Amino acid sequence: MNVSGLLGYFATFAIAAGAYSIASLGLNVQFGYTGLYNFGIAAFFATGAYVEGIITGGPSMEHLGGFDLPVLVGVIAAMVVSAILAYIIGIPTLRLKGEFLGISSLGIAETIRLIITNEKWLAGGVWGLGDIPRPLGNLVGPKTYNWVYLGLVLAVVGIIYFLVQKIVKSPWGRVLKAIREDEGVAAAMGKNVYKYKMQSLILGSVIMAVGGAFYAHYVGYLSPESFRPLMGTFIIWAMLMAGGKGNNKGAILGAFVVWGVWTFTEFFVNYLPSGLASRAGYINAIFIAILFQVLIRIRPQGILGGE
Amino acid sequence: MASSLKVEGLTKCFGGLVALDNCSMAVQEGTITGLIGPNGAGKTTLFNVITGFYTPEKGRILYNGEAIEALPPHEVFRKGIVRTFQVSRELKNMTVFENLKLVPEAQPGEAFWNAWFRPITVKDHEEKIGRRAEEVMDYIDLARLKDEKARNLSGGQKKLLELGRTMMADPELILLDEPGAGINPTLMKKLSNYIMNLKEEQGITFMLIEHDMDLVMKLCDPIVVLSNGKKLMEGTAAEVQKDEEVLDAYLGR
Numbered sequence: 001m002n003v004s005g006l007l008g009y010f011a012t013f014a015i016a017a018g019a020y021s022i023a024s025l026g027l028n029v030q031f032g033y034t035g036l037y038n039f040g041i042a043a044f045f046a047t048g049a050y051v052e053g054i055i056t057g058g059p060s061m062e063h064l065g066g067f068d069l070p071v072l073v074g075v076i077a078a079m080v081v082s083a084i085l086a087y088i089i090g091i092p093t094l095r096l097k098g099e100f101l102g103i104s105s106l107g108i109a110e111t112i113r114l115i116i117t118n119e120k121w122l123a124g125g126v127w128g129l130g131d132i133p134r135p136l137g138n139l140v141g142p143k144t145y146n147w148v149y150l151g152l153v154l155a156v157v158g159i160i161y162f163l164v165q166k167i168v169k170s171p172w173g174r175v176l177k178a179i180r181e182d183e184g185v186a187a188a189m190g191k192n193v194y195k196y197k198m199q200s201l202i203l204g205s206v207i208m209a210v211g212g213a214f215y216a217h218y219v220g221y222l223s224p225e226s227f228r229p230l231m232g233t234f235i236i237w238a239m240l241m242a243g244g245k246g247n248n249k250g251a252i253l254g255a256f257v258v259w260g261v262w263t264f265t266e267f268f269v270n271y272l273p274s275g276l277a278s279r280a281g282y283i284n285a286i287f288i289a290i291l292f293q294v295l296i297r298i299r300p301q302g303i304l305g306g307e
Numbered sequence: 308m309a310s311s312l313k314v315e316g317l318t319k320c321f322g323g324l325v326a327l328d329n330c331s332m333a334v335q336e337g338t339i340t341g342l343i344g345p346n347g348a349g350k351t352t353l354f355n356v357i358t359g360f361y362t363p364e365k366g367r368i369l370y371n372g373e374a375i376e377a378l379p380p381h382e383v384f385r386k387g388i389v390r391t392f393q394v395s396r397e398l399k400n401m402t403v404f405e406n407l408k409l410v411p412e413a414q415p416g417e418a419f420w421n422a423w424f425r426p427i428t429v430k431d432h433e434e435k436i437g438r439r440a441e442e443v444m445d446y447i448d449l450a451r452l453k454d455e456k457a458r459n460l461s462g463g464q465k466k467l468l469e470l471g472r473t474m475m476a477d478p479e480l481i482l483l484d485e486p487g488a489g490i491n492p493t494l495m496k497k498l499s500n501y502i503m504n505l506k507e508e509q510g511i512t513f514m515l516i517e518h519d520m521d522l523v524m525k526l527c528d529p530i531v532v533l534s535n536g537k538k539l540m541e542g543t544a545a546e547v548q549k550d551e552e553v554l555d556a557y558l559g560r
Contacts, residue, residue: 163423170429171408171416174401178409181398188358188392189410189472190384191417199419307400 011146013263014256015218018153021255022211024239025160025248030204032246032306033168034197035180037098040089040105042232043112044205046224047085048078048212050116050123053222058131064122071135075213082209086202094197109233117224128223132216153214157252160207165248176200177246208236230285235262238288242295244302253303261291311336312357312388312480312514317366317376319349319356319536326352327363328536334480339506339513341527343520343547345557348533350516351393354482358390359383370480385412387479391472391486393516395465397457404453406468407440408433410475436475443474446501448494463489470498480512481505487519495519499526520558524548532557 023045030036054065055074089108093101116123123129140148167173175196178186187193216222226232235258243254265287269280276283295302312334319327327349334340342350355361357368359380368376370386378386398406414436415421416429444450447467452460457468466489473481483502487495499522505511517523523530524544532539532547534556540547547553 166426167419167422170419170422171414171433172419172422174405174409175417177401177405178398181400182396184360184380185392185396185398186409187380188360188384188390189476190381190412191409192381203419 008146011150012218013259015146015150015153016215016263017256017259018150018157019211019215019218020236020239020259021157021252022160022214023208023236024211024243024251024255025157025164026204026207026211027236027240028204028245028248028251029164029168029176029207030200032240032251033173033180034176034200035098036094036197036201036204037102038105038201038204039102039229039233039237040107040109041208041236042227042229043085043089043105043109044082044208045212045215045232045236046109046112046116046227047082048209049216049222049227050129050212051078051081051209052213052216053129053132054123056133056135056217057129058133060124060131068133071133071217075210078209078213079206082205083202086205087198090198090201094194094201106229106233109227109229113224113227113232116227123222126224128221130221132220132222134220135217149217153218156210156214160210161248161252164207168248172196172199235259235288238292240302242291242302244304244306246306247302247304250302250304250306257303258288258291261287311371312512313367313369314353314357315367315369317353317356317368318364319352319361320364325536327356327366329366330533330537331366332531332538332541334512334514336512337506337510338529339502339515339527341523341530342514342516342533343518343523343530343557344533344539349536350533351484352536353533354390354484354514354516357383358388358482384476387477388482389473389476389478389480390482391469391484393484393488395462395469397460397465397468399458400456402454403444403449403457403460403468404437404440406457407443407471407475408436410472411436411439412477440475443471446474447471463491463494466490467494478511480514483513483515483517485516485518487517487522495522502526 023041027038027041030038052074055067055069055077056071057065058068089105093104117126119125134145134149135152136148137145175186175191178191179193179196183193239254239258240251242258244250262284265284269283272280314330314332317327317330330349330353344350356363359378363376367374370388375383375386415425415432421429444453447470449464449467460468466486470486486498490498502513506513515527528543529541530544530547531541532553539552539556540550
């Protein structure tokens with residue numbers, strides 16, 4: 001592979017890592033700062049991606065939407081829909097102890113994936129949702145386009161990082177941390193724990209949906225298969241834990257590291273003998289597992305550590 | 308700051324265990340009411356029920372004439388009742404300073420949009436709270452540990468931090484659950500002076516669970532003795548010390 005090919009490969013890699021790091025920042029609000037176990041990231045990531053695809057995509061007879069609206073409208077719609085979804089999930093689960101949110105969010109994410117898979121009118125079902133445009137696509141030629149989109153994604157990552165950093169350092173963030181440390185104390189000190197957990201769940205989910213929206217433009221075509229628990233939820237957990245929960249820089253760094261290991265090993269499994277090639281996905285997962293074994297041994301708090 | 312607390316026929320069970328058994332008592336405004344009794348008498352359970360951590364099976368809690376037995380903990384706090392915990396519950400991965408700054412009510416920065424849209428208001432309020440927290444830290448001898456994670460404090464220092472939190476609130480009634488346990492004699496003296504001062508100068512009412520009889524006898528009037536989830540008797544230090552039943556159940560002869 002020549003240099004420009006490698007660079008192009010890097011741009012694609014960084015776009016995906018950028019989209020994932022947005023989701024990882026969202027999880028950091030929920031888990032890193034508030035201690036909420038959201039195992040249904042895929043639900044919000046998929047919601048963001050599909051809403052974006054439906055709002056900004058070209059007209060289609062096959063499924064809902066194709067409204068051909070601007071990217072910003074799509075992102076705002078993705079945020080609104082995911083906020084509503086988070087609110088609905090939060091009502092029954094946030095009054096209960098942590099594990100209940102974990103189990104029910106996992107279940108809800110799978111339910112949403114199956115709805116997308118089976119309701120063809122909604123988003124094309126197993127055929128997927130294609131024809132998702134490239135934002136700012138008319139500015140440059142297809143060869144350099146990835147760099148423009150990478151710039152856009154990184155700008156969004158930067159803005160979200162700045163906004164999240166600002167609020168977790170505020171008294172609001174202090175209440176979240178208090179809830180993470182000891183809910184009872186937070187309540188005894190007059191904080192409405194349920195309200196703050198709800199705010200944290202919604203805010204984090206909205207951020208995840210933004211990540212999903214930018215992921216949609218990156219892939220250009222959405223299939224429900226991309227939002228299975230492994231790729232939709234657990235890889236994002238892996239990113240946050242690797243980078244350092246409770247650390248926004250760590251959330252971003254972790255996304256790049258884990259996605260780096262994932263794609264880098266994918267590179268090699270391409271050269272595997274054909275007998276093993278069909279198991280490439282599993283071999284990939286083994287490398288992530290090895291990364292985790294190493295981290296747990298030498299740096300359990302994640303690369304950058306939490307606060 | 309008027310405050311009076313009345314507990315009427317309170318019953319709280321854990322499975323087959325009756326922790327509070329039709330318990331009635333009152334805390335008069337402006338008193339330091341001591342709560343003593345043998346282990347398992349229901350003292351801490353009473354605190355937990357008053358502060359909304361447990362819902363009683365039966366009975367009422369009236370605070371200034373208002374029923375509060377069904378309120379969740381954060382609303383009880385907003386009524387002006389603040390508590391400490393028997394086993395310190397410091398926020399481990401937060402600094403001493405953060406532990407204290409968390410407490411004050413109605414902080415503008417506790418709404419997340421204010422951190423984005425009204426940063427100056429938030430900053431001003433933070434400075435105000437920060438100054439108060441500095442004073443509290445000076446008072447409880449934790450000033451030099453300001454930026455230390457609370458998990459690293461000693462047992463006694465954690466107790467002091469519990470107390471510091473009540474000082475950050477604007478309470479009418481403070482429930483102290485064994486504030487003296489693990490605190491050295493010098494600080495203990497300071498602590499009792501502090502409680503006295505708050506009572507005299509600010510009219511704050513106290514309810515105090517403590518096994519250190521010197522502290523109880525010195526500070527508390529009246530003293531309520533709990534036994535088996537019920538009030539055994541109530542009286543002044545002298546009366547309690549002479550009571551036959553109390554001597555049998557708790558103080559010993």
